[in-house]
Amino acid sequence: MTLGPAQRAKALREQIVAHDYRYYVLDDPSVTDAEYDALMVELRQLEAAHPELISPDSPTQRVGGAPSPEFRPVSHRVGMLSLDNAFADEDVIAFDRRAHERLASDGVAAPVDLLYSAEPKLDGLAISLYYENGRLINAATRGDGTTGEDVTANIRTLRCVPLQLRSAEQTRVQVPRELEVRGEVFMPTEGFMRLNERAAAAGEKVFANPRNAAAGSLRQLDPRVTAARPLQAFFYAVGHWQGVAAPDSHHELLRWLAELGLRTCPESRMVRGVEGCLAYYRDLGARRAQLPYQIDGVVYKVDARSLQEQLGQVARAPRWAIAHKFPADEAITLLREVEFQVGRTGTLTPVARLEPVVVGGVTVSNATLHNMDEIERKDVRIGDTVIVRRAGDVIPEIVRVVLDRRPQHARRVHLPESCPVCGHAVVRVAGEAAARCSGGYSCSAQRKEALRHFVSRRALDVEGLGDKLIEQLVDAELVRSPADFWALSVAQLSELPRMGEKSAANVVTALHERRQTTLPRLLHALGIPGVGESTAAALAAHFGSLQRLMEADQAALQAVSDIGPVIAASLRAYFDDAGHRNELKRLRDPAGAALEWPEHEGRKPTAEGPLTGLTIVITGSFTGITREEATEALQKLGAKVAGSVSGKTSLLIAGEEAGSKLAKAQALGVRVVGEQELKTLLSGQPI
DNA sequence: GCTCCTCGAGTTCT
DNA sequence: CTCGAGGAGC
Numbered sequence: 001m002t003l004g005p006a007q008r009a010k011a012l013r014e015q016i017v018a019h020d021y022r023y024y025v026l027d028d029p030s031v032t033d034a035e036y037d038a039l040m041v042e043l044r045q046l047e048a049a050h051p052e053l054i055s056p057d058s059p060t061q062r063v064g065g066a067p068s069p070e071f072r073p074v075s076h077r078v079g080m081l082s083l084d085n086a087f088a089d090e091d092v093i094a095f096d097r098r099a100h101e102r103l104a105s106d107g108v109a110a111p112v113d114l115l116y117s118a119e120p121k122l123d124g125l126a127i128s129l130y131y132e133n134g135r136l137i138n139a140a141t142r143g144d145g146t147t148g149e150d151v152t153a154n155i156r157t158l159r160c161v162p163l164q165l166r167s168a169e170q171t172r173v174q175v176p177r178e179l180e181v182r183g184e185v186f187m188p189t190e191g192f193m194r195l196n197e198r199a200a201a202a203g204e205k206v207f208a209n210p211r212n213a214a215a216g217s218l219r220q221l222d223p224r225v226t227a228a229r230p231l232q233a234f235f236y237a238v239g240h241w242q243g244v245a246a247p248d249s250h251h252e253l254l255r256w257l258a259e260l261g262l263r264t265c266p267e268s269r270m271v272r273g274v275e276g277c278l279a280y281y282r283d284l285g286a287r288r289a290q291l292p293y294q295i296d297g298v299v300y301k302v303d304a305r306s307l308q309e310q311l312g313q314v315a316r317a318p319r320w321a322i323a324h325k326f327p328a329d330e331a332i333t334l335l336r337e338v339e340f341q342v343g344r345t346g347t348l349t350p351v352a353r354l355e356p357v358v359v360g361g362v363t364v365s366n367a368t369l370h371n372m373d374e375i376e377r378k379d380v381r382i383g384d385t386v387i388v389r390r391a392g393d394v395i396p397e398i399v400r401v402v403l404d405r406r407p408q409h410a411r412r413v414h415l416p417e418s419c420p421v422c423g424h425a426v427v428r429v430a431g432e433a434a435a436r437c438s439g440g441y442s443c444s445a446q447r448k449e450a451l452r453h454f455v456s457r458r459a460l461d462v463e464g465l466g467d468k469l470i471e472q473l474v475d476a477e478l479v480r481s482p483a484d485f486w487a488l489s490v491a492q493l494s495e496l497p498r499m500g501e502k503s504a505a506n507v508v509t510a511l512h513e514r515r516q517t518t519l520p521r522l523l524h525a526l527g528i529p530g531v532g533e534s535t536a537a538a539l540a541a542h543f544g545s546l547q548r549l550m551e552a553d554q555a556a557l558q559a560v561s562d563i564g565p566v567i568a569a570s571l572r573a574y575f576d577d578a579g580h581r582n583e584l585k586r587l588r589d590p591a592g593a594a595l596e597w598p599e600h601e602g603r604k605p606t607a608e609g610p611l612t613g614l615t616i617v618i619t620g621s622f623t624g625i626t627r628e629e630a631t632e633a634l635q636k637l638g639a640k641v642a643g644s645v646s647g648k649t650s651l652l653i654a655g656e657e658a659g660s661k662l663a664k665a666q667a668l669g670v671r672v673v674g675e676q677e678l679k680t681l682l683s684g685q686p687i
Numbered sequence: 688g689c690t691c692c693t694c695g696a697g698t699t700c701t
Numbered sequence: 702c703t704c705g706a707g708g709a710g711c
Contacts, residue, residue: 212701343697351698368698370704395699395702433705434696530707532695562693564708646692694707 005046009053012043016059017164017261024160024263057135057163062156063227071149071219074140076128077180078239081313082145083299083323089278092300095322096274099302099311102319108310113273115303117250118280119236120267120295121323123211124186125218127155128239131179134165141218144621154218157227158185162261173259177243181262183235187214188292191230209362210294232293234265249303267291270303281324288326297325330389330399331364333357338369338382338413342421344449345529346436350375350413352386352398359390367396371433375413383410421445441481441579448474450527454482458533459525460517463510464503472496482525483586486511486593519546519597522587528574530567538562539571545599546584550575609638610684617645619662620655622675627655633682645670653678 003011016039023029023036040059047054054061086092096114103110126142139155140148155161168175187195192210199206207213217229235257238246247253254264271280277300284291284298302308302320311319334355340348350369357364367388369375378400380386385405386398415435416426424439437443441450451470455462465485473479478492488511493504523536523546531539542560543549549571557568574580586592616639618627625633630653631641645652645664652665652672665672677687 341697345696347697349697362700364699366699368703370697374704390699397703530695534694562708566707643693648692688711690709690711692707692709695705697704698702 005050006053009043009046009050009058012039012046013058015039016043017162020059020159020162021166021261025258025261027266059163062159062163063223071151073143073147074138074150075147076140076143076145076239080126080128080142080145080148080182080239081317083321084317085297086322086324087327092277092281092322092324093274095300096277099307099320102311103307106310108307110307113276114307115249116271116273116277116300117254117303118269118271118277118298118300119265120284120291121297121299121325122184122186122234122265123209123294123296124184124214125211126182127151127185127218127233128180128182129155129161129235131165131176131181133177134167134175136161136163151218153223154220154226155185157223158231158233160232160263164261166259166261171259173256174244175260176241179241179244179260180239181235181257182237182239183233183262185214185218185231185233186210186293187217187229187231189294190292195230209358233263235262236264236268246305248305250301250305250308251303253305271300277324285326295326297323299323329359330387331357331359332385332387332402335380335382335384335386335398338375338380340416340420342419342437342443342445342449344446344453344527346419346439346443346446348415348419348426348435348437352380354386354388357388359388359396362390364388364390364396367398369398369413372413372415372428372435373433381406381410381412383407419443419445444474447480451479451482451485453527454525455485455514456525459521460514461521462514464507465510469496469499469507481583481586483583483593486515486595515593515595517595517597519544519599522546522595522597523549526574526580529570531571535562535567546588547599550581550584609636610686611681612638614638614650615640615642615648616651616653617642617649617661617665618653618655618678622655622678625678630678630682637681637684 016036019029019031019036019039029036043058044060047058047060084095086095099114100110127139128142128148129139130137136152136156138150138152139161140150140152142148156163165175165179187210189210192207192213195213196206207216213229214231217226217231220226220229236254238253238257247256251268251270254268258264267284269280271277280300281298284295288295300322302311308318308320313319335352336355337353338350339353341351342348350371352367352369354365354367369378369380378398380398380401383406385402387400387402388396389399390396415428418425419437419439422437422439422443422445424437424443426435427438428435437446439446441447448470451474452467454460455465455470462485470479473488473496476496478488479485488508490501490504490508493499493507494501496504519540520533520537523531523539524533538560539549543552552571554565554568554572557563557571558565563571587595611634616634618630618634618641621627622630634641642649645661645668647668649665649668649670652661652670653674654662654665654672655675662672664670673687680687
């Protein structure tokens with residue numbers, strides 16, 4: 001007998017979903033791709049002939065609806081935590097010891113060797129999927145952990161993501177009424193390479209690494225584009241569930257997810273104790289290059305759920321899990337040339353020009369060598385083969401030279417005798433690491449940098465005056481000193497290449513808006529050697545007006561805290577210079593730049609508040625507040641906000657992606673809190 | 688005079 | 702982020 005179209009469609013869908021499950025979750029396909037495709041074709045034809053049979057969770061409906069105009073924000077009902085990082089074996093040992101100590105102090109009996117569930121840490125994007133009665137309702141990115149973006153339409157196009165969880169009849173487990181499951185979306189290395197090859201052939205821009213490619217693919221407005229990208233996903237955690245008994249351990253949770261049709265990573269293993277963790281780390285590290293996807297470390301999770309609950313979480317990371325990162329990626333490349341850059345203060349900085357090489361997922365072609373001492377210490381020569389690393393995973397640095405590969409013709413690096421930009425003599429003060437161009441303001445490099453600094457965000461904060469524009473203005477000799485900026489007309493600006501009347505007008509308006517400034521900003525903008533943002537603020541608070549500051553002698557200057565003989569002399573030298581005094585006059589002149597700032601009596605008392613006496617350091621990023629805003633708010637409450645962690649630090653407030661400061665605070669035993677506590681503090685309550 | 692701490696300055700890539 | 706150096710305290 002023949003089936004009616006409705007039954008046939010249902011049968012086809014069940015077969016396709018079953019094949020998806022075998023293929024993605026069990027990794028054991030039972031049909032060829034051609035057979036699978038034939039089923040899809042038949043279902044499509046059937047649905048085309050009988051549109052009433054189409055259901056939203058039909059496998060043909062992965063790419064559905066019109067492109068969504070935006071990615072709506074979605075708040076996670078349970079915050080998506082991040083993990084603490086371990087970089088060395090000792091960090092893992094300490095993590096295990098802390099877990100033991102905590103359990104012991106809570107009176108919980110734990111085995112000598114805790115059981116851990118270990119899995120690779122994929123280099124992709126964390127996502128959260130929400131299923132109701134087994135049906136996929138929405139999908140969101142991790143975002144900041146509290147709020148992510150709605151990427152449902154794009155996630156639906158991933159064939160390894162079930163639109164419908166396996167039913168109660170198909171599984172040996174209960175299907176939850178509600179399930180919020182978390183995992184990682186990533187692009188397998190091979191798919192990434194093919195995608196880039198095609199993009200390069202088509203003259204489109206290529207992605208720097210699989211992670212960026214995955215992120216870019218998920219951010220497509222048109223789901224059809226996402227559907228064509230080779231994205232995959234593994235699931236490894238549950239944020240929220242209802243209508244089902246939770247598995248007792250992480251490894252059972254993974255099994256349970258797989259049973260529901262959610263793909264889990266085949267590399268996850270149970271390991272015993274620290275030794276087991278470290279052995280797993282080494283094994284995976286050795287096989288890293290052979291894995292079909294990119295990983296940046298491994299994750300250990302205390303397996304038993306009862307112990308996880310006992311351990312709880314701190315700030316924004318659980319105490320029962322840690323990510324053990326692989327060492328920073330290093331690459332080997334050729335040092336082609338060493339050039340010297342001239343900074344605002346005339347400092348000559350040697351920069352290595354490298355044969356471009358991919359390190360840690362980005363292409364690096366420059367690396368700073370800091371100064372001549374550094375070059376000698378590392379014995380770097382032009383033509384050398386060098387090992388490059390991204391320090392703190394961000395700024396490229398040359399780790400060392402591969403001496404075996406030094407060619408005969410390798411050249412030593414010599415400090416130029418004259419400035420490469422202006423030709424003035426280069427001087428090196430005995431005992432100082434830096435070499436300087438003696439050209440001062442007549443050196444166009446120093447002038448450009450000084451002008452750039454003057455209008456930079458933390459100084460006068462003029463928008464629209466970027467590096468390129470300043471370069472043009474200096475080269476065209478339209479601007480020589482900061483006061484000249486305010487003499488620019490729209491007509492003059494619009495004559496410059498790539499500058500329309502509209503942008504020119506915007507720049508003039510932006511300059512005008514910043515005429516009203518503050519004394520600390522102005523003092524910082526001047527770029528007096530040794531006077532940065534914080535010293536400028538101290539000077540402004542102490543003297544109250546530019547006039548009184550300019551009249552102060554060395555002794556009066558040294559009365560300001562943090563000002564010693566060196567900075568006092570630097571200030572005096574600056575204000576004694578006729579050129580500088582003339583520039584200040586032009587800046588203040590109502591017929592010139594006409595800058596204005598409020599003056600006061602000076603010596604503003606430091607704020608007294610509930611936090612007086614505390615030295616607080618802030619690191620990482622927060623959701624509702626920037627670090628700058630938090631700093632200001634804490635200072636208003638009387639706290640001293642410092643830039644680095646030391647023995648004197650009373651508290652470290654760590655946000656997302658906290659770096660070395662967090663590690664240092666932990667090493668020094670400084671108390672660490674998170675954004676929650678920051679908010680509590682700012683509301684005036686103790687923590 | 689020594690040591691610790693903080694600030695300033697310079698830097699990369701997307 | 703990191704390094705160098707000035708400032709402050711012992």
